[in-house]
Amino acid sequence: MPMDVTTRAEEEKLINALSTPILKVWSNTIALPLISEFDIVRFDLLICAVLEECSSNQIEFVLLN
Known part of the structure; x- marks a missing residue:
């Protein structure tokens, strides 16, 4: 059965x-x-997720662990 495109x-x-x-x-x-x-x-x-988060929530600092 084909999967629904939305799903x-x-x-x-x-x-x-x-x-x-x-x-x-x-x-x-x-x-x-x-x-x-x-x-x-x-x-x-x-990178896309970080840039989106920074621009939409006024993030100034990103810590990488």
Whole structure:
């Protein structure tokens, strides 16, 4: 049975969110726990997520762990 396109897109969005967790530490600071290896696709997702978080929430500092 073919998977619903909406369901597939939602699953991909969830997987991407889980692969790049962003933790809010303080009102202007986030932390990124870098787990496992990064390929170019995962790195692109990380950069996009961080930039979106910084611009939408006035984040000034990003801690990498």
